[in-house]
Amino acid sequence: MPTPIRENHAKRMLKANELVLCFGVNQLRSPNIAMIAAACGFDAVYIDLEHNPTSLESAAGVCVAALGMGITPIARVTSHDPHDATRILDSGAQGVMVPHVQNAAEAKAIVDACLYAPLGHRSAFGSGPQLGYAAIGQAEVCKIINQETLLMAMIETPEAVENAAAIAAVEGIDVLHIGASDLSTEMGIPGQYKSDRMRAAFETVAKAAKGHGKAMGVGGVRQDFEFQSWLIQIGMRYLTGGSDVGYILSAGRADVKQLRELKL
Numbered sequence: 001m002p003t004p005i006r007e008n009h010a011k012r013m014l015k016a017n018e019l020v021l022c023f024g025v026n027q028l029r030s031p032n033i034a035m036i037a038a039a040c041g042f043d044a045v046y047i048d049l050e051h052n053p054t055s056l057e058s059a060a061g062v063c064v065a066a067l068g069m070g071i072t073p074i075a076r077v078t079s080h081d082p083h084d085a086t087r088i089l090d091s092g093a094q095g096v097m098v099p100h101v102q103n104a105a106e107a108k109a110i111v112d113a114c115l116y117a118p119l120g121h122r123s124a125f126g127s128g129p130q131l132g133y134a135a136i137g138q139a140e141v142c143k144i145i146n147q148e149t150l151l152m153a154m155i156e157t158p159e160a161v162e163n164a165a166a167i168a169a170v171e172g173i174d175v176l177h178i179g180a181s182d183l184s185t186e187m188g189i190p191g192q193y194k195s196d197r198m199r200a201a202f203e204t205v206a207k208a209a210k211g212h213g214k215a216m217g218v219g220g221v222r223q224d225f226e227f228q229s230w231l232i233q234i235g236m237r238y239l240t241g242g243s244d245v246g247y248i249l250s251a252g253r254a255d256v257k258q259l260r261e262l263k264l
Contacts (some may be wrong), residue, residue, distance in 0.1 A: 004063050004132020005101040008071035008094045008148040010044040010175065011112045022046050022074065024219075024243030028197060031065035035246060038069035046074040046240060049088070050099055063092030064129050065081035078097050080093065080106060082113035086122060089114060095150030097177060100157065103165040111172030115150055116142035150174050152217060152238075156182035161201045164208035172206055175238055176204065176209045180220035193221050206235035222246060 010020045022044040023037035032094050037045045045066050047059045063073035074095035077084040081114045084098045090225050098110050127141055130148060152175040153167050154160075160167070161183070168176055178201070180193050202218070209216040216233055217238030228239065242250075 004134045005144060006067045006070075006094070006130050006148070008150055009070060010095065010238070011148065011150045014042060014150075014174065017237065018246055019045070019232060019236075020044055020072075020217075020238045022185035022211065022238065022240045024048060024240050024246075025054075026052055026243040026245045029054055029062070029193075031061040034062050034065035034069055034071065034201070037066070039073050042071060042145055042241070044072035044074055044095075046076055046097060046136060047088075047093075048076050048243075049073075050076050050078050056091060059093075060129075063088070063094075067092060067094070069131055069192055072150065074152070076154075082098055082109075085114050089145075089149065090125050090128055094130055095152060097152040097154055098162075099154045099179065100182075101155065101167060102154035102157060102160050103163045104170055107167045107170040107173050110153065113151060115146050115172055119146055119238065120173075123201070152177045154179050154182075157186045158183075158201075161198075161204050164205045165211060168208045168214045169201060169214035173214060173228055175206050175215045175217045177217035177219065178205055179237065186215055190251045193224075194227055201230060203234055210235050 013020050020043045023042040025048060027043050034045050037139050041055035049059060049063050053236050059075055074097055075093045076097040089096060096114060101107055114120060114122055115173045118123045124138060127136060129198040151173050153173050153178050154178040155164060164176055183191050183201060184192055185199055187197060189197060192198060206216045215237045216235050218236050219240040221227060222242050
């Protein structure tokens with residue numbers, strides 16, 4: 001009989017210096033989306049709770065389905081409020097992506113909220129979805145959850161880029177994740193991901209992550225394989241390849257265009 005405890009597939013891949021491809025869940029809310037992501041070959045799904053009305057209950061359903069498919073469920077939470085992160089972690093997520101992390105103090109607060117003692121101060125929770133509700137003691141619960149939880153600090157401002165090394169140095173933070181849309185907007189060059197200034201920011205964060213044995217992630221840079229290849233070369237190991245909405249629009253528009261060109 002297989003063990004009910006779910007290993008964090010994405011975290012294992014990152015530790016092995018492999019590229020993790022993540023499917024963004026933006027508007028679709030049924031658990032089926034996790035199965036679809038797995039069928040496409042993605043390693044993880046990330047449920048965006050920051051920019052859409054998805055409820056905790058709907059997000060939990062996607063997380064549990066992802067666990068069953070062997071891919072990693074990650075949630076981007078709405079704020080630095082500890083309860084935003086811990087509630088979705090208690091509900092099945094194996095990782096959280098926290099927006100607008102500006103400095104080491106804020107990164108340490110994420111660790112304190114999301115990991116159990118001695119690494120943090122998360123409120124004790126018994127066996128849950130990630131453990132398959134196995135009957136194990138609290139000490140083992142804390143040990144396993146600490147081991148399998150992926151913590152991602154989003155770098156979305158010039159200040160955060162400047163503090164990237166200090167953020168990466170915080171024990172418990174696994175990934176420095178550049179939100180390219182927010183960062184470029186804050187820099188006054190929205191969407192200009194390949195500009196010299198943005199390239200310098202990517203390189204700064206990549207160096208900071210590598211220097212502290214952490215991974216660099218990037219989101220918002222889509223359908224530009226040449227640029228994505230450059231990001232991989234400088235050290236990116238986590239990429240949100242696209243979202244449910246983006247893939248539907250892309251395929252739908254292409255199909256409609258072809259159909260409109262058919263002769264009547």
